[in-house]
Amino acid sequence: MLSSIDYPQALNEQQLNAVTSTRGPHLVIAGAGSGKTRVLVYRTAYLVDQGVDPHQILLLTFTRRAANEMLERASAILDDRCRNVSGGTFHSFANTILRQYAQRIDLPRNFTILDEADAASVIQRIREEKGLNKLDKRFPRKDTISAIISKSVNKGTDVADIICDEYPQFLQWSEMVQQIKNDYMIRKREMDALDFDDLLIVLRNLLDTKEDVRRQLSRRYAYIMVDEYQDTNKVQAEIVRLLACEHDNVMVVGDDSQSIYSFRGAHFRNILDFPQSFPGTRVVKLEENYRSSQPILDLTNEVILCARDKFEKRLFTRKEGDQRPVYRDTLDENAQSNYIINRIQELRQEGIALGEIAVLFRSGWHSNDLEVKLSSWGIPFVKYGGHKFLESAHVKDAVSYLRILQNPSDQVSWMRVLTLMRGIGSKTALRIARDAAEKKLSSVNPGDFKNVSVRRLFEFVAAADPQAQSPAEVLDLALQFYYPFLMDRYDDYDKRANDLESLQRIVERYTSLEQFLADLTLEPPEKSVIEARRHNRQNKNSLVLSTIHSAKGLEWDTVFVIHVCEGFLPSYRSFEDQDAMEEERRLFYVATTRAKRRLYLLRPQAVSSRAAGASNSSPYTRVSRFLGEGRILDLLVDIEHRHVQARGFGQGHARQDRAGRMMLADYFDRTESAWDNW
DNA sequence: ACACTTCGAGTTTTT
């Protein structure tokens, strides 16, 4: 068979090895920028090239975006057959399979998927019913309870253990949280709802207990590839193990140094345990870096060298470069933002496209100051991470109308649409929601309700028919009903109406309401991306702002990492926990390894009082401890050495305040005129 | 009895 692709030409030896080994279990340990995506893309193409039916290939990735991009690239180097490869996230894969096999496990096919906020509101109701809001001692809030439950489920440990390890302040409530967990599980069943964790667990159980299903699926997906394996959890690993039962043709790809999702139950041990669950695993290591220049790589190698649990891996590159990474102290967040804007202007003059520049940070709100300034300068940007489109109240409202049509047992959505109405609070709403869930919807008589709004709601429900009407038509009906409430409730309703128009544009691509709703929760469009598309059609040429988590797998010519100070990076939440602190370091590693040619590490010496409240009580910051380790200082330029050393890098807390203040005054005198100028 | 308003306190990361 003659291949159209010259694989040896396109790949290095290790990559080629990974691409052309198509039988048996493989573990690819891929350093940052070592062409891991390239391997998956070429391997997909290679398999199809070899005559494998694309439908038999399963490519599991961390985000839908990643899967689509890879299949796009594979199609580009081979042909369109690659588009038929089955690809997506574990969660969306689970959703598809579970709807197919629902009847085998006593699961209604029209089950609702609860996102995090939905889960929290179910928990909130249980919490209220148990009278836990009338206590003299502080009880965890709904999101915290939800997080505890989720962790215990994902790690397979007791609620009490999680609380003991990570929430010791709530130790006295362990038993109560356990009870809430039990009730929550029951409540979800009653509602015909699965949360994110359930999707994976129910799939795992299906594969585990139904041998015929397991075999059937394993034969269907004869070649399995998993990306970002270091960020999978135990349940996901078990799913892979079960899915591959018939053939063991599995290739997992990942980098233990980039494991940053332990809060979701992932552990980098997972990737190291792979050979145990798949005896005969061949390990391929990719160590040549194709992304970053030597000076940047020197720094990132040093960062990861300082990790407590390190696995030998030292990346090398043939890319030269003269620009050493820059560390820059700025007076405050304001000056930090100004520094970036200033640099961006210069980079633009050098011909660097805005889309080739990224600003990375630990938490969504760290970029608030910068966002304001970018807007006032008219610099277009897109923000990844932070709030999602679906999380805004008005979008959730609108979607809730569709959800009650799809699953009349969906109490969360009933409560939501009912409490929008004046004069209807949680009690009345609950009563109506219960009625609606029990009766068949068609037998509810709108005339039974005194409240005009409620009556009209049931008229809407009767008029809408997801079987006969397209999702777009159903949404139109829902919005007609919803607009009066929108206008009544929000002063800025016209802005919010814009979002609903975006929603209408999205829904037009769908023929199935079920699929539309599933995608909306499993692959939520980024809010700001939608906004950016609206304001500015070529969002390819926008500056990228991103949380470090959302930047995983991406790269830019120039990267700014902001707030490289104690309390921000590392986050103050991780101070007490060594493992969490190691994860912060890996986050720093992920951030710095995104840069191809230029890397800037910025630190504001002082932060606003509110931000300071989150990190410590003083508005003055200390430089991130990660810069004080190893030879890192020697690898950076543009350091205000005196400041850095006076502050002792995260040690010597007591004396730093006074010293810091004096330094600050000194610094101010010398720099004020400098940034007045530009 | 229930819904609505107000005020004080606490803010990671994502499928």
Added chain:
DNA sequence: CTCGAAGTGT
């Protein structure tokens, strides 16, 4: 800004 508890209003 968002949540939740306490107070006020229908």
